[in-house]
Amino acid sequence: MTAEPDLDTLLAQSRRRARLGLWRRNTSDWVLFLAGAGLILWGVFAGAQAMRYNWQWYRIPDYFWREIDGEIIWGPFVRGLLVTLEITLWGALLAFAIGLAVALLRLSRSWAGHALATAYLELIRNTPLLVQMYLFYFVLSPILGIDRFWTGVLALAVFEASFISEILRSGILSVPPAQWEAASSLGMRGYATYRKVVLPQAVPLMLPPLTSSLVNLVKSSAIVSTIAIFDLTNEGRTVIADTFMTFEVWLTVAAIYLVLTISLSAVASWLERRARRHTDP
Structure with missing residues (x-):
C-alpha cells in the first residue's frame, strides 16, 4: 500500500499548481499585449512609410530641454x-x-x-x-x-x-x-x-x-x-x-x-x- 500524502505535501502541490496557473495567465496576457502593441506600431510605421514620411526622432530630445552655455x-x-x-x-x-x-x-x-x-x-x-x-x-x-x-x-x-x-x-x-x-x-x-x-x-x-x-x-x-x-x-x-x-x-x-x-x-x-x-x- 502506498502512503497517503500528508497535508503539507498537498498544500505545497496546490501552491505549485496555483503559481503555474498564474504564470501561464500572465504569460498569455503579455503575449496578447505585445501582439496588440506590435500591431498598432506596425500600422503607424506602415502608414508613414506609404506616405514617404521622413522620420526625425533625433530632433525630439531638443524639445524637452537644451543645454546652452552650461544652462538648461x-x-x-x-x-x-x-x-x-x-x-x-x-x-x-x-x-x-x-x-x-x-x-x-x-x-x-x-x-x-x-x-x-x-x-x-x-x-x-x-x-x-x-x-x-x-x-x-x-x-x-x-x-x-x-x-x-x-x-x-x-x-x-x-x-x-x-x-x-x-x-x-x-x-x-x-x-x-x-x-x-x-x-x-x-x-x-x-x-x-x-x-x-x-x-x-x-x-x-x-x-x-x-x-x-x-x-x-x-x-x-x-x-x-x-x-x-x-x-x-x-x-x-x-x-x-x-x-x-x-x-x-x-x-x-x-x-x-x-x-x-x-x-x-x-x-x-x-x-x-x-x-x-x-x-x-
Missing part, C-alpha cells in the same frame, strides 16, 4: 507638461470640493438642495465638455472677470465634479445602516460618525473610481488647448506647426500622457492597499 533651457514639452499638471492639480481640488458639496446636498433632507444638485448633475453630465468649455470662456469668463487659465480649470472642475459627487455619495451609502445605528447608539453625532465609522469603510471603496476620475481629468485637460492655454497638447501642436514632425510629436505627447496616467494609477493602487490593510480586521 526647458523645451515646450516640459513647459506644457507643467501647465497640464497645474491644471490637473487645481482642477482636482476644485472638483473634489464641488463634488463633496453636491453629494452632501443629494444626501440631505432639504428638497431644495436635492433638486438643485440633481439639476446640476443632469445639466453637466448630459452636455459635451467642449460646449461647456466654450460657455465658460465666452459667457462666464467675461462676467466673472477671470483669465483663460482659471476658466479652463473651473470648466474642468465643474464637469468632473458631477462624477466625483456620485462616487462620494455611493461610497457613503455603501456603509450598512447597522453601522450608522451602532454609531448613534454609542452617542456619536455628525462629524465623529463620519470620521470614525463611515469614512474608514467608504474610502477604500471610493479610491478606485476616484482614481479613474483623476485620470480622466488628466486626459480631459487637453481640451483647454481650444481656448489657447499652452498645455502639453497645445505645445505639441505648436511644435508640429514649426517642424511638420506630426508622427513623432503626437506619439511623444501620447507617451507622456500615458506615463502620467499610469503613474497616478500606481500611486492610487498603493493607497488603496494601504487603506484596506488599516480597515481589514
Whole structure:
C-alpha cells in the first residue's frame, strides 16, 4: 500500500499548481499585449512609410530641454507638461470640493438642495465638455472677470465634479445602516460618525473610481488647448506647426500622457492597499 500524502505535501502541490496557473495567465496576457502593441506600431510605421514620411526622432530630445552655455533651457514639452499638471492639480481640488458639496446636498433632507444638485448633475453630465468649455470662456469668463487659465480649470472642475459627487455619495451609502445605528447608539453625532465609522469603510471603496476620475481629468485637460492655454497638447501642436514632425510629436505627447496616467494609477493602487490593510480586521 502506498502512503497517503500528508497535508503539507498537498498544500505545497496546490501552491505549485496555483503559481503555474498564474504564470501561464500572465504569460498569455503579455503575449496578447505585445501582439496588440506590435500591431498598432506596425500600422503607424506602415502608414508613414506609404506616405514617404521622413522620420526625425533625433530632433525630439531638443524639445524637452537644451543645454546652452552650461544652462538648461526647458523645451515646450516640459513647459506644457507643467501647465497640464497645474491644471490637473487645481482642477482636482476644485472638483473634489464641488463634488463633496453636491453629494452632501443629494444626501440631505432639504428638497431644495436635492433638486438643485440633481439639476446640476443632469445639466453637466448630459452636455459635451467642449460646449461647456466654450460657455465658460465666452459667457462666464467675461462676467466673472477671470483669465483663460482659471476658466479652463473651473470648466474642468465643474464637469468632473458631477462624477466625483456620485462616487462620494455611493461610497457613503455603501456603509450598512447597522453601522450608522451602532454609531448613534454609542452617542456619536455628525462629524465623529463620519470620521470614525463611515469614512474608514467608504474610502477604500471610493479610491478606485476616484482614481479613474483623476485620470480622466488628466486626459480631459487637453481640451483647454481650444481656448489657447499652452498645455502639453497645445505645445505639441505648436511644435508640429514649426517642424511638420506630426508622427513623432503626437506619439511623444501620447507617451507622456500615458506615463502620467499610469503613474497616478500606481500611486492610487498603493493607497488603496494601504487603506484596506488599516480597515481589514
